[in-house]
Amino acid sequence: MSEKIIKIEDLGWNDFFESNRIKLVLEVFQIARVIGQLRGSYRVKNGQGEYLAKITGKQMFEAVYKEDYPAVGDWVAISKLEDGKALIEKILPRKTIMQRKYSNKNETQIIATNIDVAFVIESVDRDYNLNRIERYFAMASDGGVELAIILNKIDLIFEEELSLKLDQIKNRFRNINVFATSTLTDNGLDELKNYIAKGKTYCFLGSSGVGKSSLINSLLGESKIETGEISSHSGRGKHITTAREMHFSKQGGIIIDNPGVREVGMTDANTGVDNLFDEITSLSKECKFVNCTHIHEPGCAVLLALETGEIDKNRYTNYINLKKETQHYGMNKLEKKEKDRQFGKFIKQAKADFKKYTHKDY
Numbered sequence: 001m002s003e004k005i006i007k008i009e010d011l012g013w014n015d016f017f018e019s020n021r022i023k024l025v026l027e028v029f030q031i032a033r034v035i036g037q038l039r040g041s042y043r044v045k046n047g048q049g050e051y052l053a054k055i056t057g058k059q060m061f062e063a064v065y066k067e068d069y070p071a072v073g074d075w076v077a078i079s080k081l082e083d084g085k086a087l088i089e090k091i092l093p094r095k096t097i098m099q100r101k102y103s104n105k106n107e108t109q110i111i112a113t114n115i116d117v118a119f120v121i122e123s124v125d126r127d128y129n130l131n132r133i134e135r136y137f138a139m140a141s142d143g144g145v146e147l148a149i150i151l152n153k154i155d156l157i158f159e160e161e162l163s164l165k166l167d168q169i170k171n172r173f174r175n176i177n178v179f180a181t182s183t184l185t186d187n188g189l190d191e192l193k194n195y196i197a198k199g200k201t202y203c204f205l206g207s208s209g210v211g212k213s214s215l216i217n218s219l220l221g222e223s224k225i226e227t228g229e230i231s232s233h234s235g236r237g238k239h240i241t242t243a244r245e246m247h248f249s250k251q252g253g254i255i256i257d258n259p260g261v262r263e264v265g266m267t268d269a270n271t272g273v274d275n276l277f278d279e280i281t282s283l284s285k286e287c288k289f290v291n292c293t294h295i296h297e298p299g300c301a302v303l304l305a306l307e308t309g310e311i312d313k314n315r316y317t318n319y320i321n322l323k324k325e326t327q328h329y330g331m332n333k334l335e336k337k338e339k340d341r342q343f344g345k346f347i348k349q350a351k352a353d354f355k356k357y358t359h360k361d362y
Helices: 014-022 057-062 130-142 159-172 189-195 213-218 270-276 280-286 302-307 313-357
Strands: 030-037 040-048 049-055 075-080 087-089 096-102 108-113 117-123 145-150 178-180 201-205 246-249 256-259
Touching: 030 049, 030 087, 040 087, 049 075, 057 178, 075 256, 096 130, 108 201, 117 130, 130 159, 130 313, 178 189, 189 213, 189 302, 201 213, 213 246, 246 280, 280 302, 302 313
Parallel strands: 049 087, 117 145, 117 201, 145 178, 201 256
Antiparallel strands: 030 040, 030 075, 030 246, 040 049, 075 087, 096 108, 246 256
């Protein structure tokens, strides 16, 4: 029995990527999508099959940041080699991106690229945290990704508590799709399956133990991902998913699974923060000072709204924390770029001096 033929559109290809392929004059190469990331290599897939691929030495030499390397979700131009191997010649421009800051480093980690919707999964027991959702929202908005929320393991609480949590989420996050699910009772799974559209890419995010793997297995209709129990000692989930990987549902949806994330470090996602806290952003235009930090300045419209109860205290606190974090990251990144620029100038001058003072017969 022959395998089902996969069209490139089934992998998420659309006019955006086609136009960039033409601009970059890449018609001579095959196009494939990065579906898995291994140590030093990548799994890529197109209509002809799957390949184990590596980047060229030139790309490695020219890369400055981690963002310059391929990531799961990327579209790449490849040259096929023998024995199911390929060479990645070029990364096509990314339409959307989800990225976070490493916990103790001023470096960016790409979670996934070219995503249509990011699902943030919170379990109702130990994981429920609205501030964490706001962090994900800011990241998604800054990267051009639509966000949806999955409140999972609803079989663990009574209907009244579930209604309260759903009201909290809907009051905090306006115009966002929210799904209440349980893989034990199958509640909400049909609604979630119907939401996932053919040819669209969905990224699943959340802490370890929230049930990402079980949810994805339910959507795929098979147990492709290993699941684990919550540690009785720490109360935290165990890291069963250890690498980002792309899966394909029978309905045609494209699903990216991610390792559990306990800390959601912010990059310089100022636009995302402003979009999330639009009521604070709007009020800030009425502040006395243009560069008001909304912390201690006189004539601050935001602080006035906080005093009168117009703005929720917890929401305000999270806004200030996220703003500080993104600004700190942005300043550190500018400092790093300046150091790189100065070092580049030093190398260029050293080469010029070497050429100038070296004997012609050297």
